[in-house]
Amino acid sequence: MTPAAATATTNSGPAVAFDNVYLGFDEGDILRGVSFSVPARETLVLLGETGSGKTLTLKLAAGLLKPTRGNVSVLGHQVSSMSEKELLSLRERIGFVFQEGALFDSMTVGENVAYRLREEHVKETEIEPRVQEALQFVELEHTADQLPSELSGGMRRRVSIARALINRPDIVLYDSPTAGLDPITSQTIISLIMRLRDVYGVTALLATQRLQDGFALANFCFDKEAKHVVRVSPNRRPKDGQTADATRFMVYKDGRIYFEGDPQELSSTKDPYLRRFLV
Numbered sequence: 001m002t003p004a005a006a007t008a009t010t011n012s013g014p015a016v017a018f019d020n021v022y023l024g025f026d027e028g029d030i031l032r033g034v035s036f037s038v039p040a041r042e043t044l045v046l047l048g049e050t051g052s053g054k055t056l057t058l059k060l061a062a063g064l065l066k067p068t069r070g071n072v073s074v075l076g077h078q079v080s081s082m083s084e085k086e087l088l089s090l091r092e093r094i095g096f097v098f099q100e101g102a103l104f105d106s107m108t109v110g111e112n113v114a115y116r117l118r119e120e121h122v123k124e125t126e127i128e129p130r131v132q133e134a135l136q137f138v139e140l141e142h143t144a145d146q147l148p149s150e151l152s153g154g155m156r157r158r159v160s161i162a163r164a165l166i167n168r169p170d171i172v173l174y175d176s177p178t179a180g181l182d183p184i185t186s187q188t189i190i191s192l193i194m195r196l197r198d199v200y201g202v203t204a205l206l207a208t209q210r211l212q213d214g215f216a217l218a219n220f221c222f223d224k225e226a227k228h229v230v231r232v233s234p235n236r237r238p239k240d241g242q243t244a245d246a247t248r249f250m251v252y253k254d255g256r257i258y259f260e261g262d263p264q265e266l267s268s269t270k271d272p273y274l275r276r277f278l279v
């Protein structure tokens with residue numbers, strides 16, 4: 001697979017930037033003046049109670065929604081002012097792992113993973129090897145002909161990661177990728193996210209209610225030479241072959257960013273509201 005972030009890293013601006021973003025529905029504003037940016041190769045972990053607007057934020061970053069006010073820019077493009085056609089080509093550079101996986105039940109695993117390539121009219125001869133490659137990445141190449149209902153919850157989640165990376169995206173948006181999974185399966189999913197970050201250099205925006213996912217991403221990295229996950233020592237820079245690109249946290253409360261900072265700041269916070277996420 002071609003290193004995904006080649007284009008993102010040549011772009012000197014942030015991969016994703018929100019500038020005073022508002023998003024509302026009839027009942028009122030859900031996001032109320034949200035500004036943040038995600039530099040290329042960073043992982044931003046987005047925390048917040050249910051209904052706080054995490055999924056909406058990811059949809060805005062994918063150009064699936066437009067803000068009521070403010071600007072969203074992705075890979076240097078202003079999403080708010082793009083036509084549907086321009087958005088389609090931007091979305092080819094973005095992978096979306098939807099909450100609950102959201103696979104098509106009536107399609108095989110292979111067809112699910114190939115879906116976007118078929119939508120984009122990629123040649124059939126090219127599709128097959130790319131589906132195999134994506135399924136190999138999540139170690140599910142043997143499941144291509146099965147239906148999602150024949151797989152476990154964790155396997156389905158891995159298929160949705162394969163589907164998100166089929167376009168070799170610069171940015172991957174993960175919506176609660178470990179929700180509803182047991183701790184061991186969650187670890188497998190987080191290791192995959194780590195591998196995508198450290199092998200292909202993807203930029204990630206990850207919504208979760210599980211703080212430990214964020215700490216795992218911050219404290220471990222995938223060693224490309226040893227081909228396994230290793231702890232990042234706080235006292236030394238990762239050696240060649242290891243990358244531990246920054247992991248930052250952001251917490252939403254009442255439509256606004258309540259906290260933004262690194263893992264150490266969050267884990268040592270005395271703020272009672274934030275401490276609720278730590279227990």
Ligand SMILES: Nc1ncnc2c1ncn2[C@@H]1O[C@H](COP(=O)(O)OP(=O)(O)OP(=O)(O)O)[C@@H](O)[C@H]1O
Nearest residue numbers: 025030048049050051052053054055056057099209
């Ligand atoms: N299309 C819509 N029309 C009206 N309200 C909506 C729409 N989409 C989302 N909302 C509301 O916006 C709020 C934020 O939703 P969102 O799905 O982003 O929350 P979330 O932080 O992802 O929550 P969870 O942790 O449960 O996934 C919710 O109150 C939801 O009901």
Ligand SMILES: [Mg+2]
Nearest residue numbers: 054055099176
């Ligand atoms: Mg959500």
